[in-house]
């Protein structure tokens with residue numbers, strides 16, 4: 552849940568999700584729609600689908616228990632090298648190093664070398680304290696997240712400064728004592744945030760149609776590359792508002808990965824989609840944008 556998402560946005564969803572699916576068996580026995588409904592509002596729904604498929608595979612092939620090595624964990628849906636190493640080292644004490652964007656930056660500064668990805672993993676593995684791999688990995692990630700931060704690293708307070716090749720040398724100290732980077736902390740294509748000029752802008756027109764405690768929603772195609780099978784407000788097909796549709800009730804701003812949407816919502820009638828009773832809406836996997844609009848309209 553925390554991938555690409557802030558802790559504050561996750562906490563409530565995490566508690567509700569674990570209450571609904573308290574173990575792997577409960578998750579595997581649920582329907583995909585029920586899992587997506589519980590995930591609704593967190594975005595990046597591929598994570599929920601992978602989690603669900605992973606639970607199913609654990610039950611079908613592994614007796615409902617996680618394998619205990621990074622190598623075996625990587626055979627499960629949705630678990631790549633980073634996640635496998637994190638689970639294996641933290642949960643099962645396997646001496647295997649974890650590399651995320653924070654660790655990559657720490658290692659580049661510690662060594663003073665613009666390391667390639669394979670070299671970064673090798674360096675991390677060479678440094679690993681094999682008696683406490685989970686603690687070591689968490690300490691490295693935390694060091695990058697709180698001390699060796701991208702723009703203003705706190706070198707004077709850094710616990711590894713005496714081994715660090717870079718240590719202040721590539722940074723400028725401002726009049727107020729703050730330290731800023733002279734050059735980017737990562738290679739192009741690395742962990743830097745996307746430049747705002749590379750973001751895509753789009754407009755959408757959709758319809759909010761309420762009647763007798765129900766609301767009109769449509770289900771996205773099951774094979775859609777974006778949020779397949781999820782429910783949302785019906786959209787107007789054309790990009791211009793037809794004359795029979797009243798002016799927009801409200802316009803919402805919504806961002807998904809690199810796209811910024813302006814979403815114009817019209818209160819109007821539509822024959823598209825199905826009537827969904829508002830009382831049952833929590834059982835439907837609705838998109839984050841739909842949730843945002845329905846909340847603003849006082850529907851949920």
Ligand code: SF4
Nearest residue numbers: 660699706709712715
């Ligand atoms: S001394 Fe500075 S640059 Fe080196 S690891 Fe610590 S915070 Fe990062």
